[in-house]
Amino acid sequence: MLLAFSVAPSGTGRTDGSVHDAVAAAVRIVRESGLPNHTDAMFTTVEGEWDEVMDVVRRATEAVGEYGSRVSLVLKADIRPGHADELTGKVERLEAALHTEKVRLP
Known part of the structure; x- marks a missing residue:
């Protein structure tokens, strides 16, 4: 399973709207x-x-x-039993497709 998520606090009291400390706490976890992961x-x-x-x-x-009075969580999952290493495999297949003659860019 691949699961992409975005989590952020609100009600932080910060006037600049920055949530990087809270996001850093999540990414640290x-x-x-030890699970394969990627952050963008x-x-x-x-x-x-x-x-x-x-x-x-x-x-x-x-x-x-811990950083605010509310939390916003967005999840998107690709549940594909029997498949592993898809975190990199999907991107590798995409890159390979981009380098074939079948894919034409406009």
């Missing part, structure tokens, strides 16, 4: 989990079995909750 500007993606991935998301959400 993800990285310490919008989401953190974690790969693993349902229970272990959801536990990491729960703990990351709880950590963010």
Whole structure:
């Protein structure tokens, strides 16, 4: 399973709207989990079995909750039993397709 999530606090009392400390707390939990993961500007993606991935998301959400009175959580999952290493595999297949003659850019 691949699960992309974005978690952020609100009601932080900060006037600049920055949530980087809270997001860092969440990403730290993800990285310490030992599960394959990737963080970009919008989401953190974690790969693993349902229970272990959801536990990491729960703990990351709880950590963010320490930074505000509310938490916003967005989830997107690709549940594909029998497949592993999709965190990198999907991107590798995309890159390969971009370099074939079949794919034409406008």
